[in-house]
Structure formats: structure tokens, C-alpha cells
Amino acid sequence: MAMLEHPILLAMLIPLVGGLLILITGNRPNLREAVTLVTATTLFWNVFGIYQAWQAGTALELSLFDTVTGIPIAFKVEPLGMLFALIASFLWIVTSLYAIGYMRGHHEKNQTRFYFFFAVAIASVMGLTFSGNLLTLFIFYEVLTLSTFPLVTHAGTDAARKGGRTYLGILLGTSIAFFLLALIATWAISGTLDFTAGGILPEGIPAPLVALLYGLFLFGVGKAALMPFHRWLPAAMVAPTPVSALLHAVAVVKAGVFSVLKITVYIFGIESLQSGQASQWMLYVAGATVLLASLIAMTKDNLKARLAYSTVSQLAYIVMGAALAHQLGIIGGAMHIATHAFGKITLFFAAGAIMVASHKTEISQMRGLGRAMPFTFGAMLIGCLSIIGLPPMGGTWSKWYLVMATVDTEQWIMLGILLVSSLLNIAYLLPIPVRAFYGGTTSSNPSTGIKEAPVFCLIAMGISASGCLLLFFYPQPLYELVSALFPG
Amino acid sequence: MSAPSTAITLANLATHYPALQIVLPLVTAPLVVLLRGTRLVWLIAFAVTLACLGIAVDLYAQVLQQGEISYAMGGWAPPVGIEYRVDRFNGLMLILICAIAAVVLPFARTSVEKEVADNRLSLFWAAWLLCFTGLLGIVITGDAFNVFVFLEVSSLSTYALIACARDRRALTSAFQYLIMGTIGATFILIGIGLLYMLTGTLNMADLAERLPAVTQARTLNAAFGFIVVGCSLKLALFPLHLWMPNAYAFAPSAVTAFIAATATKVSIYVMLRFFYTVFGAEFSFGSMPLGEVLMTLSIIAMFSGSLVAIYERNVKRMLAYSSVAQIGYITLGISLATTSGLAAGMLHLINHAMIKAGLFMAMGAVVYRLGSCRLDQLSGLGKQMPWTMAAFVAGGLSLIGVPLTTGFVSKWHLASAGFGAGLPLVPVAILASSLLAVIYVWKVIETAYLRAPLENATPVKEAPISLLIPMWIMVAANFGFGIQGTVIWQAVQQAAVQLTGGV
Structure with a gap:
């Protein structure tokens, strides 16, 4: 079976095999966690191998059988997917470390099921990142939704059931009603769904139709959490924190904006979008989401809820980058996938660590907690700065390119939105670590007896926070990877 | 058109597959009633179903190789005799019915023991085989009246199958189905009768040849209307679906699984056969709305x-x-x-x-x-x-x-x-x-x-x-x-x- 050794196929098989091994070793937690870590490391090593081969100029492609006549399940390595695969597979290692500390510290039940579905979710993310046509992407997009449902409803409580309903209802609903519709319409119009540089839509399609199609795609990709289809993300916060961290700050939500970028670049083509102004109306939707989500985030006292709305807002940055239909916007959006991933995962790690160590979930209870948990809140500060986009954090670069794109395309309103939103970010993120360090503890909130989080959690936070710093000082590989999208 | 030899020998067995497809389950049904012993009965039914599946697959393979198969029942050449006709569409339908039956039967063996009274079991299996025969017959026949006959065979046995359940509500559901199903079948029969009146033939291919020459458009339209409504009743097209929920809900589970997967589908087949083969697409979709x-x-x-x-x-x-x-x-x-x-x-x-x-x-x-x-x-x-x-x-x-x-x-x-x-x-x-x-x-x-x-x-x-x-x-x-x-x-x-x- 020579084909099974194809690295792209391996990227999906490794987590799946790992998942099965997790089920088999379920009775022995230490062995099971070792399997998770080994699987995650093997996967990253494999993805990194793909990266090196791709850098060396090897064209990696794979076409399997047709599932619908004329459209094979096909995979192809290209810059956006490469970037996303690297981030997701690397952060899986970090999250696995973190999950060990968290799940044990929090005495979660059904941990085997948890790790199993986690592995399946990662496998579908890998399939999604390397997909070579829109149908393949759609298939893995749906598998990702379904495989994360048991993770979201992990607790099995009434709240989990309610959250799960919103999660599945919105994600599956938008994907069937809008995404699939747009997909079949595109197939009917252009007769192909291959990701092709410059887009696949034939010329001469009326601009309103293109605009409608673009809107269907962007709303249909519910994982991108554009308002008004964003409610699933706060709802998904009932999941254990490692799920919120990797899936709902990185893998699942980024799968959404990744799809948006891919559709923009390879299905519509930025030149034709730009000339037809077809993405203009979605630009306003994205801009509104950026602002409104930030405003809602300010009202949330629950830390995870605030982070969720912050994610909604930050995802809309990336959608805005796509809808600007400009090279710099795409580059900024793609870089934001990376920088936001490291920043937000750090924040979620910190939120989970606080919950495990002190059982506190509300921001107002965290005054003065920084002195008991200096490392956790230190990492959180780094994460906040990166999300806001202040030097010396990686978030600076992606926001810089997005701003440049609004200037180049003369979208002054969008420029204004980006600037205002950065101020809002400061207002709702920065006070959390600052008050933890400098605010006095209130008598109703004694922080005595609270110790730092489990060591596995601290290691994970250390790695992701360093990533934020590293991305500021060494953005070159990231930039080169993304700008390979636009040769010349 | 020369009729194939009526004597069935081992050598020409394959040419008689269209007939065997129907005859095999048909003759097994009374045999099952005579045998009684439940285990053996089931085994025979299963063996016959598997044989039918084999025949169906072989027929389809023949169609793929040589095109449509026409078989004159009893050696009487059509349009006088009854013709069995297999093409790509009903070849697939035959496989579908046999395959579903072959998968559901082992399920039925266990589930029916709980849901059907012991003393009715052999009757149950006989009714099952008759239902199976009827569905296959509707699909394979090329004769319009024969469609009606097999429709009744399958419907009557289905009513019996539903009524076999221990749940007393199954009786009223079966009765409801009986009334609605009979109305549907009667409509189809009236439609076929009108067609016979117009053309003097019941063979579908023959009908298709003669219908374009028919000048009494009103009678033809009426025939079309009756057949469409009749089929719609049988296939449970909204708003003629009201018999279905209770029939499915209270029938023994295995029966539900079998008829839900086959009976309504066969009615759709009948409708399509009339639309395209008998009336022609031009008339069905062109002249009629x-x-x-x-x-x-x-x-x-x-x-x-x-x-x-x-x-x-x-x-x-x-x-x-x-x-x-x-x-x-x-x-x-x-x-x-x-x-x-x-x-x-x-x-x-x-x-x-x-x-x-x-x-x-x-x-x-x-x-x-x-x-x-x-x-x-x-x-x-x-x-x-x-x-x-x-x-x-x-x-x-x-x-x-x-x-x-x-x-x-x-x-x-x-x-x-x-x-x-x-x-x-x-x-x-x-x-x-x-x-x-x-x-x-x-x-x-x-x-x-x-x-x-x-x-x-x-x-x-x-x-x-x-x-x-x-x-x-x-x-x-x-x-x-x-x-x-x-x-x-x-x-x-x-x-x-x-x-x-x-x-």
C-alpha cells in the first residue's frame, strides 16, 4: 500500500490511528496520555516534513476516488493550508500537555472519549487544510463539526446540552443552507471546484450574483462566526477548557476563516472580486462584527465568555482581510491566523489554569490573584498584548498588514474600525491581568491557599506565550510562507 | 418473435430467470404454510430470498450485456401473452428489493419472535413471501393489468403482515391502510381499464405504440389522471400519505423496515413506468401539467x-x-x-x-x-x-x-x-x-x-x-x-x- 505512505494521507491517518490506540489504552491513563503526546508529536513531525518537501519545491498532490461524479476527493499543498497545518499540529502538542494537567486537575470524567474525539477532530482539520478542491474542504468541514460535538457536550449537563444544540444547529445549519447551496451553485456555474489561482468563476457573471454567492459562502462558513451567526462560539464555551483553547481559539474557528481565505483566493480570485466590488457588502458585515463583538466582550464578566467574544471579533479581522480583496489583506489575514492562534490559546490556557487552581471563572473574582499565580497571569499579559497588537508581540505584524491593506484600498471606514477596535481590545483585555497583579484582594475573595496551576499547564502556557514573542522577532518565515501565495 | 421453449431444463435455466424471479417465492409461500416448523420455514424463506437476489443480479448483468430482456410468460408471445421485461431501471429495482429483503430477513427472524404470536408465525412468513413476490412482480412485468394483479398481491399480504403484530392498534392501522390502498389500486385499475378501452391492449410496449394515435383525448386524460392519483396514494405523496404513519408505527418492526424500503419505492416505479414507457414524457409532462x-x-x-x-x-x-x-x-x-x-x-x-x-x-x-x-x-x-x-x-x-x-x-x-x-x-x-x-x-x-x-x-x-x-x-x-x-x-x-x- 504505497499510497498509504503519502505524507498528506499520513497527516490524517496518524491522528486516527492515535485515536484508536487511545480507545485501546483507555484503562491506563498514563499510557493513554503518552499515546496522545506521541501521536501529536509524530503528526507535527510529519507535517513539518511536508513543509520541508514543499519548500524544496516538491509538488505534493493526491487525488483519490470521486465521491460525486466529476469531483474527486483531492489534496494539494499550498501556502495557506501549509501554514494552518503547521499551527494546528504544533499547538496540538502544546494542548495535549495542557490537557493532561487540566483534565486531571479538574477531575473530568470520560477522559478516554475526550482524547479520542480530540484526535478525530485533529484528523479532520488535517484533511481540511490540505484539501485540493472545495468539496473535499466541505466534507472535512462537516466531519469537524460532528466530531467536536461530543467534546462540546462533554459535561453532559443541561447547560452542555443547550450549548451543544446551539453549536450544532448553527454550524450544521449554515453549512447546509448556505455553504452547500453556494457550493452546488458554483459547480453548476463553473463546472469545477478545484482550488485554482485566480479563481474559477467564468467571466461575465453579473456582479450582484457574485456578491450574493460570496455572501452565501461567508455566512455559510459558520465557523468564521460572522454576525449574526456567531452565537455558537460563546455556546461552545461549556466545553472543557482544552477544547475551548485548541478548537475554539485555533482549530475550528481558524478552519472557518481559513476556508474564507481559500474561497476568496482560489474560487473568486482577488482581482475579479476587487474589480466587481462584489465583496464590499461583506466588508461591512465583517466591520460590524469586529466592533459589535468587542462591545459585547466588554459586558462579559465570565472570562471564557469574554474571550469567546474577543475571538468573534478577531475572526472578523481575518474575514475583513479577505473581503478587502487585496494582497496585503490576504497576507495580513493569513498571518493573523497564526498570531491570533498563539495569543488566544495562551489566554484560554490561563483561563483554564485559573479555574483548576482557584475555581474562579468570573473576572471580578480575580483581583489580586496575580500574586498567587504570577506565572499564569504573566502569560496572560503576553497573550493580551499580542491580541491587542502591541509590540513586542506577534500580533503587531498581522494587524499592520491589515491596516496597510485598508489604506491601499482606501477603505477609510474599515481603517477607522480597526483603530477603534484596537482601543476596545485594550479596554476589555488589559485590565484582567493588570488588576490581578495590582488590585487589592477583597475580603470576600481571599486568595490565600491558592497555588499555581498544575505544572503541565504551566509548561503549555510557557510555550504558547514564547510563541507570541517569537513571532514578533522572527516573523520572516511566516511572512515568506504566506507571501508565496502571490508569486511575483 | 419466437417464444422460448416452455420446458425448463437445467441447460436453459438462465433464460427462464425472469419467470423464476416470481415463481420461486410464489410457490414457496404455500409450502411454508404446510411446513409449520418455524426454524425450517425461516431457512427456506431465506434461501429463496438469496436465490432471488442471485437471479436479480444475473438479470441485471444480462441487461448490461445484451440490452433489454423480454420474456414471454408460458410461451405466449406478447402482446397476447403476458410479457416480463427487464431493462436497466427495473433491473436495479429487482436488486434493490431482493437485497433489502435479504438483509432484513435475518433481522426479522429474531424480532418477529417477540412481536408476532407463535401460532401465526408460519402464516406470517407466507405473507412475507407473498408480499415479496408481489413487489418483484410489479417491477418485472411488462403488462399493465399484471401490474394491478401483483399490486393487489403485495398490498393484501402487507395488510396481513401489519395486522400480525401483537399490538392491537396494528389492526386499525392495517384497516386504514386497506381502505386507502384499495382505493389507490382501484384508481389504477380504472386507469388501466380506460387505456384498454382506447387501445384494446394491455401490453405496455404495445400501449406505448398505440396511444399516440388515440384521438379521444378526454378519455386518455382521465386514464392518466386515475393512474397518477392511484399511484400517488400508494406511494404516499402528500396529501395522500395519511395511511402511512400508523401503518409504519404499529407494524412489526421488521415489516416496517422492509415495506418502508420497498413498497412505496415500487409504487414510484409504477408511476415512472406509466409516465415514460406507456404515456411517454411528451404527453405526461408536455400535454399534462x-x-x-x-x-x-x-x-x-x-x-x-x-x-x-x-x-x-x-x-x-x-x-x-x-x-x-x-x-x-x-x-x-x-x-x-x-x-x-x-x-x-x-x-x-x-x-x-x-x-x-x-x-x-x-x-x-x-x-x-x-x-x-x-x-x-x-x-x-x-x-x-x-x-x-x-x-x-x-x-x-x-x-x-x-x-x-x-x-x-x-x-x-x-x-x-x-x-x-x-x-x-x-x-x-x-x-x-x-x-x-x-x-x-x-x-x-x-x-x-x-x-x-x-x-x-x-x-x-x-x-x-x-x-x-x-x-x-x-x-x-x-x-x-x-x-x-x-x-x-x-x-x-x-x-x-x-x-x-x-x-
Whole structure:
């Protein structure tokens, strides 16, 4: 079976095999966690191998059988997917470390099921990142939704059931009603769904139709959490924190904006979008989401809820980058996938660590907690700065390119939105670590007896926070990877 | 046209396959009543079903190689004698019926022991075989009156099968079905009678030749109307579907799985046969406003069936209403009056048979253990019957139309056909109504997995392996043909081309 050794196929098989091994070793937690870590490391090593081969100029492609006549399940390595695969597979290692500390510290039940579905979710993310046509992407997009449902409803409580309903209802609903519709319409119009540089839509399609199609795609990709289809993300916060961290700050939500970028670049083509102004109306939707989500985030006292709305807002940055239909916007959006991933995962790690160590979930209870948990809140500060986009954090670069794109395309309103939103970010993120360090503890909130989080959690936070710093000082590989999208 | 030798020898056995397809189960039915002993009876029924499946596959292979098969029953050449005719479409239908029967029979053996009184068992198997015979007969025959005869054979035995259940409500449901089914069959008979009056022939091919010359348009229109309404009743097209939910809900589970996957599908076959082979597409869709009427009713069926399913508390009834909606998808494809629409309808006909057979078997296993399939009683069943509920989830995903399942392939081709026919609202309706399927399927999944068992409920064990294996064969088929989605599609595409142009 020579084909099974194809690295792209391996990227999906490794987590799946790992998942099965997790089920088999379920009775022995230490062995099971070792399997998770080994699987995650093997996967990253494999993805990194793909990266090196791709850098060396090897064209990696794979076409399997047709599932619908004329459209094979096909995979192809290209810059956006490469970037996303690297981030997701690397952060899986970090999250696995973190999950060990968290799940044990929090005495979660059904941990085997948890790790199993986690592995399946990662496998579908890998399939999604390397997909070579829109149908393949759609298939893995749906598998990702379904495989994360048991993770979201992990607790099995009434709240989990309610959250799960919103999660599945919105994600599956938008994907069937809008995404699939747009997909079949595109197939009917252009007769192909291959990701092709410059887009696949034939010329001469009326601009309103293109605009409608673009809107269907962007709303249909519910994982991108554009308002008004964003409610699933706060709802998904009932999941254990490692799920919120990797899936709902990185893998699942980024799968959404990744799809948006891919559709923009390879299905519509930025030149034709730009000339037809077809993405203009979605630009306003994205801009509104950026602002409104930030405003809602300010009202949330629950830390995870605030982070969720912050994610909604930050995802809309990336959608805005796509809808600007400009090279710099795409580059900024793609870089934001990376920088936001490291920043937000750090924040979620910190939120989970606080919950495990002190059982506190509300921001107002965290005054003065920084002195008991200096490392956790230190990492959180780094994460906040990166999300806001202040030097010396990686978030600076992606926001810089997005701003440049609004200037180049003369979208002054969008420029204004980006600037205002950065101020809002400061207002709702920065006070959390600052008050933890400098605010006095209130008598109703004694922080005595609270110790730092489990060591596995601290290691994970250390790695992701360093990533934020590293991305500021060494953005070159990231930039080169993304700008390979636009040769010349 | 020379008739084949009437004497059946081992050497010319294969040429008599069309007759054996029907005769074999037909003669086994009385044999079963005479034999009584339950175990042997089942074995014979199963052996006959497998033989029929083999014959069906061989017939289809013959069609693929040599084109249409025409067989003169008893050596009387058509149009005087009864002709059996196999083409690509009914070749597939024969395989479908036999395959479903072959998978459901082992399931039935176990489940029926609980749901049917012991002293009725041999009668039950006889009725089953007669039903099977009738369905095969409707499909294989090339004679319009013979269609009616076999329709009655299958319908009467189905009423008996439903009434076999221990649940007393099955009797009223069977009676309800009997009344509605008889009206439907009578309408078809009147239609066929009018056609005979006009042309003096009952052979379908002959009818097709003579009908264009018919000048009394009004009688012809009446015949068409009667046949359409009759078939619509039998296939449970909205608003003529009211017999179905109770019949499905109270019949023994195995019967539900079998007839839900085959009986309504065969009625759709009859309708298509009349539309395309007898009346001709030109007349059916051109002179008659069939496309418009069928499309409107289909879309109402898709939404109303799914909406009712959402509020249904009995899962078997829920699935029955879902069938109303799914049949709407099939007839919607047909109503587009294009070859790709027809092919998409046929595709969903086959796929939906696989989906519903799997789902009804899963519910059958639940009934086997719980004695009921009320939604609230399913609480916590995900832990107690993990394999059964996993099969339901898998089948449910296919019903919703998630990628990598047959349901997805169906929806894809139906929606594409809608765009192809220049009706962009058709795909919108198809996908919007799929959302309703998400709701009712997920209600069951949520209850089974995320609700604690009822306090007074006694814990149950997983269903026996003899129920699980058939169920999972159907689930595997759903995913196998969903992943390799081109296999059935190419077959139905060729069938559609033959049906629209080849005749």
C-alpha cells in the first residue's frame, strides 16, 4: 500500500490511528496520555516534513476516488493550508500537555472519549487544510463539526446540552443552507471546484450574483462566526477548557476563516472580486462584527465568555482581510491566523489554569490573584498584548498588514474600525491581568491557599506565550510562507 | 418473435430467470404454510430470498450485456401473452428489493419472535413471501393489468403482515391502510381499464405504440389522471400519505423496515413506468401539467412531513413522517422532467431505501428491548445500547445528508439537477428542508446520549447480535455508497437515459 505512505494521507491517518490506540489504552491513563503526546508529536513531525518537501519545491498532490461524479476527493499543498497545518499540529502538542494537567486537575470524567474525539477532530482539520478542491474542504468541514460535538457536550449537563444544540444547529445549519447551496451553485456555474489561482468563476457573471454567492459562502462558513451567526462560539464555551483553547481559539474557528481565505483566493480570485466590488457588502458585515463583538466582550464578566467574544471579533479581522480583496489583506489575514492562534490559546490556557487552581471563572473574582499565580497571569499579559497588537508581540505584524491593506484600498471606514477596535481590545483585555497583579484582594475573595496551576499547564502556557514573542522577532518565515501565495 | 421453449431444463435455466424471479417465492409461500416448523420455514424463506437476489443480479448483468430482456410468460408471445421485461431501471429495482429483503430477513427472524404470536408465525412468513413476490412482480412485468394483479398481491399480504403484530392498534392501522390502498389500486385499475378501452391492449410496449394515435383525448386524460392519483396514494405523496404513519408505527418492526424500503419505492416505479414507457414524457409532462403539480406537492411534502416529524413523540412515526418528506425529494427530482432530475430521483429512491431500512431496524432493536419507541423512553439509551444507537446516529447522518453518506450524494444530485433545470429555488428548498431533518434526528440523538435514564426505567441490554449485524450492514452500505458515490449514480443515470430516450 504505497499510497498509504503519502505524507498528506499520513497527516490524517496518524491522528486516527492515535485515536484508536487511545480507545485501546483507555484503562491506563498514563499510557493513554503518552499515546496522545506521541501521536501529536509524530503528526507535527510529519507535517513539518511536508513543509520541508514543499519548500524544496516538491509538488505534493493526491487525488483519490470521486465521491460525486466529476469531483474527486483531492489534496494539494499550498501556502495557506501549509501554514494552518503547521499551527494546528504544533499547538496540538502544546494542548495535549495542557490537557493532561487540566483534565486531571479538574477531575473530568470520560477522559478516554475526550482524547479520542480530540484526535478525530485533529484528523479532520488535517484533511481540511490540505484539501485540493472545495468539496473535499466541505466534507472535512462537516466531519469537524460532528466530531467536536461530543467534546462540546462533554459535561453532559443541561447547560452542555443547550450549548451543544446551539453549536450544532448553527454550524450544521449554515453549512447546509448556505455553504452547500453556494457550493452546488458554483459547480453548476463553473463546472469545477478545484482550488485554482485566480479563481474559477467564468467571466461575465453579473456582479450582484457574485456578491450574493460570496455572501452565501461567508455566512455559510459558520465557523468564521460572522454576525449574526456567531452565537455558537460563546455556546461552545461549556466545553472543557482544552477544547475551548485548541478548537475554539485555533482549530475550528481558524478552519472557518481559513476556508474564507481559500474561497476568496482560489474560487473568486482577488482581482475579479476587487474589480466587481462584489465583496464590499461583506466588508461591512465583517466591520460590524469586529466592533459589535468587542462591545459585547466588554459586558462579559465570565472570562471564557469574554474571550469567546474577543475571538468573534478577531475572526472578523481575518474575514475583513479577505473581503478587502487585496494582497496585503490576504497576507495580513493569513498571518493573523497564526498570531491570533498563539495569543488566544495562551489566554484560554490561563483561563483554564485559573479555574483548576482557584475555581474562579468570573473576572471580578480575580483581583489580586496575580500574586498567587504570577506565572499564569504573566502569560496572560503576553497573550493580551499580542491580541491587542502591541509590540513586542506577534500580533503587531498581522494587524499592520491589515491596516496597510485598508489604506491601499482606501477603505477609510474599515481603517477607522480597526483603530477603534484596537482601543476596545485594550479596554476589555488589559485590565484582567493588570488588576490581578495590582488590585487589592477583597475580603470576600481571599486568595490565600491558592497555588499555581498544575505544572503541565504551566509548561503549555510557557510555550504558547514564547510563541507570541517569537513571532514578533522572527516573523520572516511566516511572512515568506504566506507571501508565496502571490508569486511575483 | 419466437417464444422460448416452455420446458425448463437445467441447460436453459438462465433464460427462464425472469419467470423464476416470481415463481420461486410464489410457490414457496404455500409450502411454508404446510411446513409449520418455524426454524425450517425461516431457512427456506431465506434461501429463496438469496436465490432471488442471485437471479436479480444475473438479470441485471444480462441487461448490461445484451440490452433489454423480454420474456414471454408460458410461451405466449406478447402482446397476447403476458410479457416480463427487464431493462436497466427495473433491473436495479429487482436488486434493490431482493437485497433489502435479504438483509432484513435475518433481522426479522429474531424480532418477529417477540412481536408476532407463535401460532401465526408460519402464516406470517407466507405473507412475507407473498408480499415479496408481489413487489418483484410489479417491477418485472411488462403488462399493465399484471401490474394491478401483483399490486393487489403485495398490498393484501402487507395488510396481513401489519395486522400480525401483537399490538392491537396494528389492526386499525392495517384497516386504514386497506381502505386507502384499495382505493389507490382501484384508481389504477380504472386507469388501466380506460387505456384498454382506447387501445384494446394491455401490453405496455404495445400501449406505448398505440396511444399516440388515440384521438379521444378526454378519455386518455382521465386514464392518466386515475393512474397518477392511484399511484400517488400508494406511494404516499402528500396529501395522500395519511395511511402511512400508523401503518409504519404499529407494524412489526421488521415489516416496517422492509415495506418502508420497498413498497412505496415500487409504487414510484409504477408511476415512472406509466409516465415514460406507456404515456411517454411528451404527453405526461408536455400535454399534462404534471411537472408543476408534482413539484408543488413535493415541496409541500418536504416541509410538512419534516415539520410533523419534529413534533412526533413516537420515533417510528417520526421516521414515517420523515419518509413523507423524503418521498417528496424523489418526486421533486422526477417533477423536473429532465434526465438528470429523473436520475437524481431514482438515486434518492435507492438511497432512501437504504437509509430507512437501517433506521427502522435500529428502532426495531430498541422496540425489541424496550417494547416501545417513545422518545422519552430513549433517555440514556446511548450508554445501554451503544451499537444500536450508534447505528441510528449513522443512519440519521445519512438522512440529514452529511458528506460521505448516500444522503449527501442524493441531495447533491437533486440540487444540481435543480440548477440544471434553471430553477434555483429547488436547491434552496431541498437544503432548507434538510435543516428540519437535522432537528428531528438530533432530538433522538440528544435524548439517547445526553439525558439521564428515566427514574422508573429498568436498564436494558444491548440488542442481540442477530439484530445488530443486519442493521450495520445497512449502515455500511450507507457509507460505502456514500463514499463511492459514483457507483449507483452511473447506474441510475444510464437507467434514466434508457427510460427517457431508449424506449
